Amino acid sequence: MKIFKLHNVSSSQAKYLQLAETVRLAIRQGQLAVGDKLPSVKSISEDLGLNRHTVMKSLAELVAEGWIESVQRVGYKVVPNLPIEKSKGNSQRQVLSNVIDSLSPIDFRFVRSGSQLPTYPANDFEYNFSGGQPDLALFPFDEFKRCMSNVLSRPDEAKMSYGQSAGTPELIDQVKIYLRKSRAITDREIVITNGSQEALFIVAQLLLQTGDKVAVEELGYPPAMSAFRNTGAELVGVKQDALGMCPNDLEAQILKGNIRLIYLTPLHQYPTTVTLTVSRRMAIYQLAAQHKIPIIEDDYDHEFHYRCQPLAPMATDDPAQLIIYLSTFSKIMFPGARIGIMAVSKAMVKAVTEYRLMICHKSNVLMCVIT
Ligand SMILES: Cc1ncc(COP(=O)(O)O)c(C=O)c1O
Incomplete structure (x- = not known):
């Protein structure tokens, strides 16, 4: 042949x-x-x-x-x-x-949909007024490069492996110190996530299902809304004014039933930048505690303040342990670093780290070994 x-x-x-x-x-x-x-x-x-x-x-x-x-x-x-x-x-x-x-391409049966990025790339404009973009010119890239090269020149194999799904222990220790010193947050379990978005997604997956309702600020942060909606939950926009979310309206919504989660940006409401007043925070906290509803406190830009020192996060005074505190390094480093922080109760940390194992067996290893 x-x-x-x-x-x-x-x-x-x-x-x-x-x-x-x-x-x-x-x-x-x-x-x-x-x-x-x-x-x-x-x-x-x-x-x-x-x-x-x-x-x-x-x-x-x-x-x-x-x-x-x-x-x-x-x-x-x-x-x-x-x-x-x-x-x-x-x-x-x-x-x-x-x-x-003889086969033609199959039609996938998509049972979930994602979200889409805005169709107007920031670079297309001379001035960029979109929120949440740090000025990268201020970032100490030389120092950062030295740290990176230091890590890579003497690689620690143990740290380069899968590790723990809560994140690199050394980074967690540093974050605990940072949160204690700069935000008075103590006695919380820390999980490092790929930005706060991953944390929002995980919390939504863990706490919400079809038919549930989430109380959100009337004008809110779209990526968080997408993560909540993706579970089949319904969003309930709570009225807000110059002092932030209105507790009366929140109470009315809670009384209608089925609110399983409250999402707040209390330090600087996104996008209005309003700081939720202390009395409103307390009223909202009491309502949540009374109705046993967890609150996501999204403290995404804590380091940015102009007139006075920022208020301490709601997580600093949380006897009912209902606050799921989220923060991020996206604003003080750069968004591409994808380092988010969750500071949560013991019960929540177990559920989060176990869930996280399914999607990301650790946080961004190169970024996190720098510490
Ligand atoms: C309300 C809010 N939450 C969270 C984030 C940070 O998201 P990430 O940590 O995923 O970059 C931002 C960034 O713009 C934001 O505006």
Whole structure:
């Protein structure tokens, strides 16, 4: 039997790979059928002017992939269990390719949808007024580069591995100190996430299901809304004014039933920047505690303040342990760093780290070993 013309897949490709592709194609197109014996190594190499070792390497590749098998005292044969369709008169020769060629692309059954980025890239404008964009010119890139190169020049294998799904322990320790000193947050379990968005998504997945309601600020942060809506939950916009979310309206919504989560940006309401007054915070907290509803406190830009020191987060005074405190390094480093912080109760940390194991077996390792 003559071997077919060498199928020149790409001139830069190794000869043994080109030969393998030729044989694969011959099987798919029916020139070689199930059980057919291949020409001997000698004749293939003579026919194609290839070194015997090249031919052997190619055949070994095809054996490993499951196209052919090596049979003692016979040589190489096409394996018997390729999915071959037997049809009229032409039984054995109707091969895989016929089946594949007759297929049209399937329609996926998407049972969830994602969200979309805005269609106006910031770079298209001379001035960018969109919120939440740190001035990267102020970031100490040289210092950052030194830290990165320091880490990579003496890699610690243990830290480069999967690690713990709550994040790198050293980073967690540093974050605890930072939260205690700069925000008076103590006695909380820390999880490092890929930005606060991952934290919002995980909390939504853990606490919400179809038919639930989430009380959100009437004007709110769209990515958080998408994460909540994705669970099948309904968003209930609570009225807000110059002092922030209105507790009276929140109470009215709670009394209608089924509010399972409250989402707040109390320090700087997104997008209005209003700071929720202390008395309103207390009223909202009391309502949540009375109705046993967790609150996500999204403290995304704590370090930014102008007239006075920022108010302490609601998480600093949380006897009912209902606050799920989220923060981020996106504003003081850069959003691409994707380092978010969750500071939560013991019950919540267990659920979060276990859930997180399914989607991301650790936070961003290179960023986090820098500490
Ligand atoms: C309300 C709010 N939450 C969270 C974030 C931060 O998100 P991430 O940590 O995912 O970058 C932002 C950033 O703009 C924000 O405006």
